[in-house]
Amino acid sequence: MPPQLGDVIVHAHHLLAEVLQAGDLAVDLTAGRGRDTLFLARQVNTSAAGTVVAIDIQRQAISASDQLLRQHGITLCSNGDDNGVWLCCANHAASGQLLQPLCRRPRAVIANFGYLPGGDHNLTTTAADSVTAVAAASELLLPGGRIALVLYTGHVGAAEECHAIEELCATLAPQRWNRVRLQPLGRNNAPYLLALEKR
Numbered sequence: 001m002p003p004q005l006g007d008v009i010v011h012a013h014h015l016l017a018e019v020l021q022a023g024d025l026a027v028d029l030t031a032g033r034g035r036d037t038l039f040l041a042r043q044v045n046t047s048a049a050g051t052v053v054a055i056d057i058q059r060q061a062i063s064a065s066d067q068l069l070r071q072h073g074i075t076l077c078s079n080g081d082d083n084g085v086w087l088c089c090a091n092h093a094a095s096g097q098l099l100q101p102l103c104r105r106p107r108a109v110i111a112n113f114g115y116l117p118g119g120d121h122n123l124t125t126t127a128a129d130s131v132t133a134v135a136a137a138s139e140l141l142l143p144g145g146r147i148a149l150v151l152y153t154g155h156v157g158a159a160e161e162c163h164a165i166e167e168l169c170a171t172l173a174p175q176r177w178n179r180v181r182l183q184p185l186g187r188n189n190a191p192y193l194l195a196l197e198k199r
C-alpha cells in the first residue's frame, strides 16, 4: 500500500531520515513491536558502526522487537557503545541514566506513545514517565538532531499525556529549538506528531 498522507509515523520517519547518518546513535523510547527500531537500525547502518538504543518497559515488547529485528538480519548488541541494536527492558524514565554514560550523543529520538498493539491496552505510557524521558532526550540530543513524538488521543490517560508533552515542548526555547506539529484533519482521535529539532 502506498504511504498515506495522514499516517504520521511515515512523516516521523521521513523527518528523522533527513538527519540520520550511517554510524549515528539513535534512540527509540518505546520499542513496542520493533517497527520504529527497525527503521532506525537501517538508517544508522547497525551492521557497520551505527547503534540504536531501544527501550520498552514490557518484556513482551522486547521479545517482539527482538524477533522482528532477527527476521530482518539486524545485528543485536548488549551495550550502547557497540554497533547494533541494544534492546533494553526498562522504564524510559531512566533513559537519561542509560544514555548519559555512552560515548556518543543521539542524533535522532523517536517515541511512539500509547499501548503495545496486540498487547494489554491498559499498559500505556504515562504523562510523568514520558515527560521525564523526552526531557532527558532533549538534553542529550546533538545539535541538528531531531526528536519525533507520536501522540495518541483515544485511550484513558492520553489527554493528560498529550497535555504534559505539549507543555514540555512549549518550554523549549525557540532560539534553540524548531518545533512542528503535524495533525491529520477531520479524523477524531487520530494520532498526531510533534517534531523537535535542536538548533
Ligand SMILES: C[S@@+](CC[C@H](N)C(=O)[O-])C[C@H]1O[C@@H](n2cnc3c(N)ncnc32)[C@H](O)[C@@H]1O
Residues within 6 Å of the ligand: 029, 030, 031, 032, 033, 034, 035, 036, 037, 055, 056, 057, 058, 061, 090, 091, 092, 093, 112, 113, 114, 115, 116, 117, 123, 124, 125, 126, 129
Ligand atoms: C505504541 S507502542 C510502540 C510502538 C513501537 N514503536 C513499534 O514500532 O512497534 C508503545 C510502547 O510503549 C511501551 N511503554 C509504556 N510505558 C513505558 C515506559 N514507561 N517505558 C518504556 N516503554 C513504555 C509499551 O510497552 C508499548 O510497547
